[in-house]
Amino acid sequence: MPPSAIRLVRRTGRLLLALAAVAGLVVVFLALLVLTDGAGFGLAAWLTTLGVAMVLALWRGRRRAWPARLVPFLPVVVAAALTATVCVPTVPTARRYPSALPFVTTQHWRLATGSRVAVYHYPPAKTATRRPVPFVYLNGGPVRGISVLDHRFLELLARQGYDVYTYEQAGGGRSDLLPMEQYTISRSVRDLAAFIDRLGGGRADVLGFSSGGVVLTRALADRHVAARVHRAIIAEPGPMDGPTARITGHRGQKSARGLAPAMTGPRSTRVPRYAVAFGLMRLGLLTPDTGLIGQAEGDNAFTAADLGDDTASAYCARDAHRIPAENTPGNFSFSPAASLRVERTVKDSPSLAPRLRRSRTPAMLMIAECSSQVRQWETAVLANDPAIRRTQVMPGVGHHMWNGLDDNNDRARAAITAFLQDEPAPLPNHPTRGEIPAFLREHR
Numbered sequence: 001m002p003p004s005a006i007r008l009v010r011r012t013g014r015l016l017l018a019l020a021a022v023a024g025l026v027v028v029f030l031a032l033l034v035l036t037d038g039a040g041f042g043l044a045a046w047l048t049t050l051g052v053a054m055v056l057a058l059w060r061g062r063r064r065a066w067p068a069r070l071v072p073f074l075p076v077v078v079a080a081a082l083t084a085t086v087c088v089p090t091v092p093t094a095r096r097y098p099s100a101l102p103f104v105t106t107q108h109w110r111l112a113t114g115s116r117v118a119v120y121h122y123p124p125a126k127t128a129t130r131r132p133v134p135f136v137y138l139n140g141g142p143v144r145g146i147s148v149l150d151h152r153f154l155e156l157l158a159r160q161g162y163d164v165y166t167y168e169q170a171g172g173g174r175s176d177l178l179p180m181e182q183y184t185i186s187r188s189v190r191d192l193a194a195f196i197d198r199l200g201g202g203r204a205d206v207l208g209f210s211s212g213g214v215v216l217t218r219a220l221a222d223r224h225v226a227a228r229v230h231r232a233i234i235a236e237p238g239p240m241d242g243p244t245a246r247i248t249g250h251r252g253q254k255s256a257r258g259l260a261p262a263m264t265g266p267r268s269t270r271v272p273r274y275a276v277a278f279g280l281m282r283l284g285l286l287t288p289d290t291g292l293i294g295q296a297e298g299d300n301a302f303t304a305a306d307l308g309d310d311t312a313s314a315y316c317a318r319d320a321h322r323i324p325a326e327n328t329p330g331n332f333s334f335s336p337a338a339s340l341r342v343e344r345t346v347k348d349s350p351s352l353a354p355r356l357r358r359s360r361t362p363a364m365l366m367i368a369e370c371s372s373q374v375r376q377w378e379t380a381v382l383a384n385d386p387a388i389r390r391t392q393v394m395p396g397v398g399h400h401m402w403n404g405l406d407d408n409n410d411r412a413r414a415a416i417t418a419f420l421q422d423e424p425a426p427l428p429n430h431p432t433r434g435e436i437p438a439f440l441r442e443h444r
Contacts, residue, residue, distance in 0.1 A: 025053050025079035030276070033086070034285045038277070038292025042087040050080050085272040086292075095296035097174050098145060099330040103155075106174055109167070111194035113187065117167040118174035120146070122154050128161035131420070133205050133230050136196065137166040140210025140236075142342040143183065145173030145333030147326040150209075153402035156413055162420075165204075167195055169215075171338045177296060180289035183341040185349065188215045189225055196228040203230040205420055210373075210399065213237030214346065217381055220363065221355035233416055234388075235366040236399050239377045241352040247380075250440050252371035255398050256320035260312035268301040278302070278336055288337040288344075295337055304332040314399035316370035324404050353384040364419040365391045366412075370398040379436045390419060390429045 032045035039045070057072040100106055107119040124130045137154055139146045145168055158164045168175045169188055178187075192215055196204045206229050208216030213234045218241075219225040220232055239245035268274035277293045280286040289295070304311070304327060315323050326332075365388050367378050382388055392415045394401050394408075402412045414426045431439035 019075075021075035022079045022082070025049060025075065026083060028052070029079070029083040029086075030280075033276070033292065034280065036291070037287055038290040040291055041089070042292045044291075046080075046083055046087050049083065050076070053079065082272075086276050088273065089293070089297055090271055090273060091268075091297060091300040093294055093297045093300075095177060096300050098333050101148075101151065101331065104151065108174075108176075109195070109198055111191055111198065113190050113194045115170040115178065115187075115191050115194070116176040117170060117191070117195070119165065119167045120151070120154075122158035122162075122164040124161045124163050125159045128159060131161045131163065133203065133420075134199050134201055135162040135164045135420075136192075136199075136204045136206045137164065138192065138206065138208040138212030138215050139166065139168070139172075140212050141169065141172055141334070141339055142188070142211040142214075143169060143172045143335040143338040145327075145331060148328055148331055149324065149326045149400070149402065149404055152404060153409055153412070156402075156409055157416070160413065160417055162205075162417075165195075165199065168333075169212075171295075171299075171335050173333045177299075177335075178338070180295055180337065180341060183288075183338045184345040185214065185218060185342055186345070188342065189219050189222060192216070192219055193225040193228055203228055205229075205231045205233075207233040207235060207416065208237070209235045211238050211342070213381075214240055217356065217385070218352060220359045220361050220385065220387070221352050223358070226359060226361050229361050231420055232361050232363040233366060233419065234363060234381055235401065236368055236371060236373055237365075237378060237381055238373065239346060240356075240381060241349045242347050243351050243353075244377055244380045245347045247374055247376045250375040251373070252367075252375070252398075253369050254317040255313045255370050255372050256315040256317050256323060257309045257313040257372070259317055259320035260309075260315070260323055261321070263305040263308065263311060265305040266303055267305045268303055269306055271301070274298070274301045278306075281337060281340055288341040290337075293337075295335065298337050299333065299335045302334050302336050307334075313372040315403065316396065316398045318396075319398070319405060322405065326400070326403075353380075356381075356384045357386060359385050359387045361387050363388045364415075366401065366415065367391065367393045368397050368399055368401050369393060369395045372399045375440055379431070379440065382431070383433055383436060390425050391431055392425060392427045393430055394427070 029045055029049040032048050036044045053076040057076050060072040104120050109119050110116050154164045170178050206216055214237050365382050397408050402409045418425050
């Protein structure tokens, strides 16, 4: 082999060894990050990794001439620079709340639980017959701001004579944050009870959507909270308890996931700090109250584009190329860490079925044709709540049933108001409890 080729092989070998050293140090840093739960913005892991790497570099260079002694430090410098990006915030660490909405006033109520929540009120239209029972909407998320699409749907209900209230659950949207350990599904249920009490009118009709449907389902299983609910509409619920959360199985008709154009806009997951933090939290390797990023910083960093295909999964495949903008740029808000915390308290909870079977509050279940939810999450509610009087499978819509497309809002409104007014349903009562097995077979 010619000398030039030998030199090339040696240089290539040294380069590969250097790259392997950099990769090894990055792996060590990530392992220490997990072991320390991101303590001190990740600096505990970074300083430990750097210290160990410096000692090893000194040991490797101990017998070399002076200029050559610096060579082992090059991978250390490169790895230190790479991992330092995980330790440096790129957004404010104090909470930045969404700007005010131009079409509704934001109020803030301090609930008896201690939560301070952002409240929105849509009084009944003067031209409509006023309904005597207040209407409360629980949005999905969990710990997410209320979308503009939801606000528009609530305005539609107010035009039908309903006195509509909604609030962003603690930590979501314009509501104040809680200490991380206080984000639990039980706290969400207690907040609902306290909110209805603040209305001062006795009981309320409640519509719970997605994770809001989980809160409402669990409220119906608590007789003290259920006593505050006049009628309940459970729309597209997630898993109601630990046993249900472990179910995998049938879903609805094909959604727009994988078909819709990729969401545009900035993504926090393209920044090393937040890609590592959110990724390790999602894998369960960092706790929601990790020392790597604070709750407020995580909320500030997370963007609508970070949801990726999750938004598309809320629409039917046929709507893949006309998915509406769910929010104005300044209204989106989502707390990834608090959301994971609430979800884990649901997954860790025992079966709700024995308590739910004692429910006596009149209820309706709404299911989307193109639901991205596991069907058994929805049918578990139907099977165990004897007070569900009707089920409405909404054709032509995905998980986000009131989305402003075509007549979807009007059809959802018709199903809801017919139930609340005890009028004939606009759609067949399907599935009934006896039809659950056949309904699930339809969606294999």
